[in-house]
Amino acid sequence: MSQQHSAAPAPTSAVSAVEGRPDWWRDAVIYQVYPRSFADGNGDGMGDLEGVRTRLPYLRDLGVDAVWLSPFYASPQADAGYDVADYRAVDPMFGTLLDADALIRDAHALGLRIIVDLVPNHSSDQYEWFKRALAEGPGSPSRDRYHFRPGKGKNGELPPNDWESIFGGPAWTRVTEPDGTPGEWYLHLFAPEQPDFNWEHPAVGDEFRSILRFWLDMGVDGFRIDVAHGMVKAEGLPDLGDHEQLTLLGNDVMPFFDQDGVHDIYREWRLVLDEYSGDRIFVAEAWTPTVERTANYVRPDELHQAFNFQYLATHWDAAELRTVINRTLDAMRPVGAPATWVLSNHDVTRHATRFANPAGLGTQIRLAGDREVGLRRARAATLLMLALPGSAYVYQGEELGLPDVVDLPDDVRQDPAYFRGAGQDGFRDGCRVPIPWTRTGPSYGFGDGGSWLPQPADWGGLSVEAQTGEPGSTLELYRAALAVRRERADLGAGDAVEWLRAPEGVLAFRRGEFVCVANTTGESVPMPAYGRVLLASGEITEAAGEAKVPADTAVWWSAS
Ligand code: NOJ
Numbered sequence: 104m105s106q107q108h109s110a111a112p113a114p115t116s117a118v119s120a121v122e123g124r125p126d127w128w129r130d131a132v133i134y135q136v137y138p139r140s141f142a143d144g145n146g147d148g149m150g151d152l153e154g155v156r157t158r159l160p161y162l163r164d165l166g167v168d169a170v171w172l173s174p175f176y177a178s179p180q181a182d183a184g185y186d187v188a189d190y191r192a193v194d195p196m197f198g199t200l201l202d203a204d205a206l207i208r209d210a211h212a213l214g215l216r217i218i219v220d221l222v223p224n225h226s227s228d229q230y231e232w233f234k235r236a237l238a239e240g241p242g243s244p245s246r247d248r249y250h251f252r253p254g255k256g257k258n259g260e261l262p263p264n265d266w267e268s269i270f271g272g273p274a275w276t277r278v279t280e281p282d283g284t285p286g287e288w289y290l291h292l293f294a295p296e297q298p299d300f301n302w303e304h305p306a307v308g309d310e311f312r313s314i315l316r317f318w319l320d321m322g323v324d325g326f327r328i329d330v331a332h333g334m335v336k337a338e339g340l341p342d343l344g345d346h347e348q349l350t351l352l353g354n355d356v357m358p359f360f361d362q363d364g365v366h367d368i369y370r371e372w373r374l375v376l377d378e379y380s381g382d383r384i385f386v387a388e389a390w391t392p393t394v395e396r397t398a399n400y401v402r403p404d405e406l407h408q409a410f411n412f413q414y415l416a417t418h419w420d421a422a423e424l425r426t427v428i429n430r431t432l433d434a435m436r437p438v439g440a441p442a443t444w445v446l447s448n449h450d451v452t453r454h455a456t457r458f459a460n461p462a463g464l465g466t467q468i469r470l471a472g473d474r475e476v477g478l479r480r481a482r483a484a485t486l487l488m489l490a491l492p493g494s495a496y497v498y499q500g501e502e503l504g505l506p507d508v509v510d511l512p513d514d515v516r517q518d519p520a521y522f523r524g525a526g527q528d529g530f531r532d533g534c535r536v537p538i539p540w541t542r543t544g545p546s547y548g549f550g551d552g553g554s555w556l557p558q559p560a561d562w563g564g565l566s567v568e569a570q571t572g573e574p575g576s577t578l579e580l581y582r583a584a585l586a587v588r589r590e591r592a593d594l595g596a597g598d599a600v601e602w603l604r605a606p607e608g609v610l611a612f613r614r615g616e617f618v619c620v621a622n623t624t625g626e627s628v629p630m631p632a633y634g635r636v637l638l639a640s641g642e643i644t645e646a647a648g649e650a651k652v653p654a655d656t657a658v659w660w661s662a663s
Contacts, residue, residue, distance in 0.1 A: 130595025143550025166585030401440035
């Protein structure tokens with residue numbers, strides 16, 4: 104069965120126009136755009152592709168290599184676009200396929216690569232296949248493309264197993280059959296509006312290989328794979344029993360996550376990608392129990408990168424950071440994949456706010472904490488991240504030092520996890536507030552028509568305009584760090600980190616001519632001056648070959 108789609112524009116950008124090293128992605132800095140909240144081109148209060156296109160020069164000047172866009176496909180927006188109703192169409196709220204085409208071309212002309220989000224674990228309940236499965240009833244072949252099951256209990260009134268949705272509540276919803284009777288249940292690891300595909304059905308794989316080709320023909324440079332660890336479920340959908348189900352980074356492999364069968368899918372996808380020129384990539388959003396399990400996703404015939412969520416979840420603590428850095432590099436070395444580093448994204452509390460709070464509160468925090476300390480640590484954490492070998496991800500607005508918005512009124516909140524009760528990630532709206540571009544104006548330059556989530560009153564002072572050219576601003580720190588990374592190929596290259604002696608609470612490492620020191624303590628520490636200071640996240644004072652590195656500060660030195 105095929106769907107009706109809007110015709111794609113002639114794929115004139117099918118071959119990526121970006122010149123560059125074939126292994127560009129091994130040390131790339133990739134900027135995440137959350138299209139709803141980046142820039143609003145048509146003044147309806149919601150970000151869109153035209154808004155992104157007009158801001159591409161800002162991203163080029165920031166110095167990133169690629170842009171990953173969260174989903175902009177046709178969607179009822181039950182989970183901000185991660186519920187896709189047509190994988191080959193742009194939602195009118197974000198624009199048209201022609202806008203996507205223009206965005207890809209303009210990005211390429213500026214030397215930026217474009218990575219789009221692919222959502223293969225589930226569709227929207229408005230996807231043609233699911234609507235048909237509901238309409239055709241139990242036993243119909245269309246139900247086999249999802250996980251439909253009869254319920255347990257005398258009248259099938261209990262869910263088929265004990266799995267819980269990541270957003271809270273049961274992972275199953277009972278349907279009303281075409282004849283009006285209560286009937287089968289279907290599986291949804293996320294919201295009820297996001298039914299899970301049955302990847303055992305060959306039509307699902309066929310459809311997704313075709314979707315890959317559609318976007319590759321449009322000229323995209325890669326895909327971020329949503330819930331890359333979830334598509335294959337354990338045989339028989341076994342109960343979990345007494346298990347902490349909501350811990351994504353738990354120690355056990357769940358029957359619905361990180362099943363070995365997912366790797367067969369990626370081997371097939373890799374063959375498709377490799378038919379295309381231009382060094383295009385896959386990056387996995389795979390929450391696995393360990394970095395070693397994450398490494399399985401980036402074996403040479405599978406995906407290129409996987410997000411390092413163990414790193415994202417690490418506290419601002421030198422010993423913990425050193426452990427996760429070593430472990431990551433050790434895990435990636437045997438498979439030959441680059442390590443990746445990430446501090447923030449659209450699903451977690453921004454790191455400026457995480458680090459403003461005491462350690463141990465997790466990645467979903469609704470407390471402002473000490474903003475000054477949080478920002479100081481966030482800036483230092485960024486310099487540390489950008490000094491590590493491999494590829495780094497930057498989430499829109501972190502270059503402005505934005506905090507999470509922790510006091511959004513309940514009546515504006517949209518995260519489905521919030522409405523489904525005590526899900527472990529019910530607070531994601533706070534990192535999704537539209538970013539400020541200008542000091543003043545109704546939505547600080549986000550657009551002419553306000554902003555779909557209210558921005559805090561002090562955000563004009565954090566805007567791109569306010570920080571541009573301002574010595575010491577967070578934006579200028581990012582620009583300078585990315586410029587150094589571009590000038591010095593050695594910064595992200597390879598996989599070696601040589602640890603140097605340092606006082607407790609301080610990380611110091613050498614990479615060739617380059618030395619990075621990060622002081623995670625609340626006190627200033629004396630360190631040897633390792634050469635010429637390239638960049639620092641705070642004020643460094645040097646005298647007689649010794650440098651004072653203030654509390655929560657990182658510094659880059661060059662021996663040459
Ligand atoms: C991960 C995405 O990052 C998140 O925003 C979404 O809610 C879930 N996957 C479900 O698609």
